[in-house]
Amino acid sequence: MNKIKGRIIDELPSVLRSMYSSAGYSCYRTVGFEEYDLFSQYRDFLTSGQMITFTGAGGRLLALKPDITMSIIRDAAEEEGRSDKFFYSESVYRVPAGGDEFKEILQIGLECIGDLSGYDRAEVVSLACKTLAVTGREYKLDLSHTGLISGLFDIFGIPADDRADFADALKDKNAPMIALLCEKNGISSDDSKKLIEFSRFSLPIRKAVGELRSLGFDQNERSAEALAMLELIANTLTDSEAECVSLDFSVIHGMNYYDGTVFAGYIDGVAEAVLKGGEYGKLMKKMGRAGSGLGFALYTDLLERLDDGEKNYAADVMLVCGNTSPEVIAAEVKKIRDSGKTVLVQKGSAGAERCARVITLGAEE
Amino acid sequence: MENRKYLNVALPKGRLGEKVYSYFEREGMEAEGIHEESRKLVFENAEGTLRFFWVKPSDVAIYVERGAADIGVAGKDILLEYTPDVYELFDLELGKCRMAVAAKNDFIDDRSKTLRVATKFNNIAGQYYASLGRRIDIIKLNGSIELAPLLGLSDVIVDIVETGSTLKANGLVEYSKICDISARLIANKASMKFKGEQIMRVCRAFEKKD
Numbered sequence: 098m099n100k101i102k103g104r105i106i107d108e109l110p111s112v113l114r115s116m117y118s119s120a121g122y123s124c125y126r127t128v129g130f131e132e133y134d135l136f137s138q139y140r141d142f143l144t145s146g147q148m149i150t151f152t153g154a155g156g157r158l159l160a161l162k163p164d165i166t167m168s169i170i171r172d173a174a175e176e177e178g179r180s181d182k183f184f185y186s187e188s189v190y191r192v193p194a195g196g197d198e199f200k201e202i203l204q205i206g207l208e209c210i211g212d213l214s215g216y217d218r219a220e221v222v223s224l225a226c227k228t229l230a231v232t233g234r235e236y237k238l239d240l241s242h243t244g245l246i247s248g249l250f251d252i253f254g255i256p257a258d259d260r261a262d263f264a265d266a267l268k269d270k271n272a273p274m275i276a277l278l279c280e281k282n283g284i285s286s287d288d289s290k291k292l293i294e295f296s297r298f299s300l301p302i303r304k305a306v307g308e309l310r311s312l313g314f315d316q317n318e319r320s321a322e323a324l325a326m327l328e329l330i331a332n333t334l335t336d337s338e339a340e341c342v343s344l345d346f347s348v349i350h351g352m353n354y355y356d357g358t359v360f361a362g363y364i365d366g367v368a369e370a371v372l373k374g375g376e377y378g379k380l381m382k383k384m385g386r387a388g389s390g391l392g393f394a395l396y397t398d399l400l401e402r403l404d405d406g407e408k409n410y411a412a413d414v415m416l417v418c419g420n421t422s423p424e425v426i427a428a429e430v431k432k433i434r435d436s437g438k439t440v441l442v443q444k445g446s447a448g449a450e451r452c453a454r455v456i457t458l459g460a461e462e
Numbered sequence: 463m464e465n466r467k468y469l470n471v472a473l474p475k476g477r478l479g480e481k482v483y484s485y486f487e488r489e490g491m492e493a494e495g496i497h498e499e500s501r502k503l504v505f506e507n508a509e510g511t512l513r514f515f516w517v518k519p520s521d522v523a524i525y526v527e528r529g530a531a532d533i534g535v536a537g538k539d540i541l542l543e544y545t546p547d548v549y550e551l552f553d554l555e556l557g558k559c560r561m562a563v564a565a566k567n568d569f570i571d572d573r574s575k576t577l578r579v580a581t582k583f584n585n586i587a588g589q590y591y592a593s594l595g596r597r598i599d600i601i602k603l604n605g606s607i608e609l610a611p612l613l614g615l616s617d618v619i620v621d622i623v624e625t626g627s628t629l630k631a632n633g634l635v636e637y638s639k640i641c642d643i644s645a646r647l648i649a650n651k652a653s654m655k656f657k658g659e660q661i662m663r664v665c666r667a668f669e670k671k672d
Binding site: 195239271343370 | 527528529546547548549550551552553646649650651652653654655656658662
């Protein structure tokens with residue numbers, strides 16, 4: 098697999114494009130803005146519900162794209178036995194989670210939409226692993242399934258009205274909140290402790306499936322189906338990928354839109370999830386589309402600081418030319434370039450710190 | 463990576479942080495020179511596996527959310543006010559107090575008027591009154607909140623109440639409790655993926671603290 102050797106943020110798009118193409122994914126390009134209505138009806142699917150809007154020439158209300166997924170869903174074909182596979186590398190405009198101002202963010206991701214097979218689903222998870230791996234850093238992908246969470250709630254008899262609160266508590270591994278909610282719902286202290294342990298559950302995917310079966314999760318219809326899907330994914334991943342994928346009950350995306358596998362990816366050195374994805378069949382249904390969809394997005398803005406510590410020179414060599422003739426300068430530039438180095442030519446030495454080395458023509462090095 | 467070597471722990475300056483640190487000491491996870499008078503801000507243990515630093519209590523959650531610290535101890539008031547994206551692993555049951563509404567002894571809530579609320583905790587106050595469907599005007603203050611109703615700046619205050627003695631000394635009474643507050647062990651979400659075992663070891667040690 099290709100691994101990035103230079104600056105991650107510069108090389109990532111081309112490396113990923115080539116990887117996604119090799120898996121049969123086609124490039125999807127959008128215009129920078131769309132009808133506001135496309136996004137406004139499903140705004141809680143977005144990281145932030147806020148959008149930059151403006152009135153188009155024809156008086157229609159438009160929005161700079163806060164997300165790509167909905168455009169792709171709208172454009173995908175609906176045919177039995179067919180899945181459309183697209184990748185994109187596009188700017189989106191939104192307020193990042195926890196932020197207070199709009200940002201232009203380069204988002205790279207892919208979507209697999211239509212009549213999905215088990216392999217399609219496993220392939221997306223595998224591509225998510227490969228996406229994280231190309232950074233050359235240690236990575237982890239936390240995986241869960243909405244059916245597993247529903248099964249967990251069924252097993253412990255969590256009332257329907259309180260499931261959203263329990264889901265929030267699981268998402269933050271919030272033991273005090275789980276204990277409080279259990280007390281409120283008359284759930285025994287033993288079960289409360291077990292639920293807290295499940296909030297902390299994190300095991301490599303292959304081991305986790307067996308562990309959850311032994312804990313009775315295959316007795317519940319929804320969690321049994323979820324476990325079968327997770328097992329299929331685990332068995333399709335390579336051994337090294339499976340080692341980096343953990344089952345973790347804290348991966349919970351919007352329960353109104355997702356209805357299958359959900360995941361979040363982390364790279365060593367970045368303080369939050371850099372990749373998020375999942376199966377959004379409920380969103381498809383709300384948008385009036387047949388079939389299901391699964392995809393992920395990589396938030397490249399979070400990768401900017403991965404190259405910290407490495408000097409980002411404008412060029413390897415600054416060639417200070419003074420009044421030297423252009424022919425001599427050109428010959429010197431060719432010599433430096435031929436040696437595999439980059440060169441910046443300028444008259445004087447001002448700003449020399451931008452380059453790793455300075456050569457002054459007509460002077461001793 | 464240098465940071466991978468250590469479990470970075472952000473402790474709140476003051477009595478609470480010292481009490482929490484004593485649990486680390488009891489578990490044999492102490493740092494050299496931490497009790498000595500000095501201007502040093504960062505302390506490491508002899509094995510080079512733990513690194514402690516003291517920060518302003520209200521900043522602990524930011525250090526943890528941004529990954530500068532892997533774990534930290536923050537008050538539930540700070541977590542409710544700033545809602546950092548962190549794991550809230552354990553209630554240390556230290557620094558127990560409550561978030562409450564207080565007012566002058568003779569305060570009568572007039573529902574026909576907008577309620578003026580002085581507080582340091584805009585979000586907590588805003589959410590509390592939104593849940594009651596009450597129209598309010600929040601007056602953000604940074605200290606001496608009790609002064610606001612006395613000088614007619616606000617009708618009520620939303621603030622932390624420990625014993626109630628400060629309220630009493632200023633002729634104020636607790637009007638209603640919003641929620642209980644105590645110190646929580648929090649963890650950075652990405653750190654849990656790469657240093658999960660170390661973090662859970664600390665969490666389990668705290669769970670058996672008594």
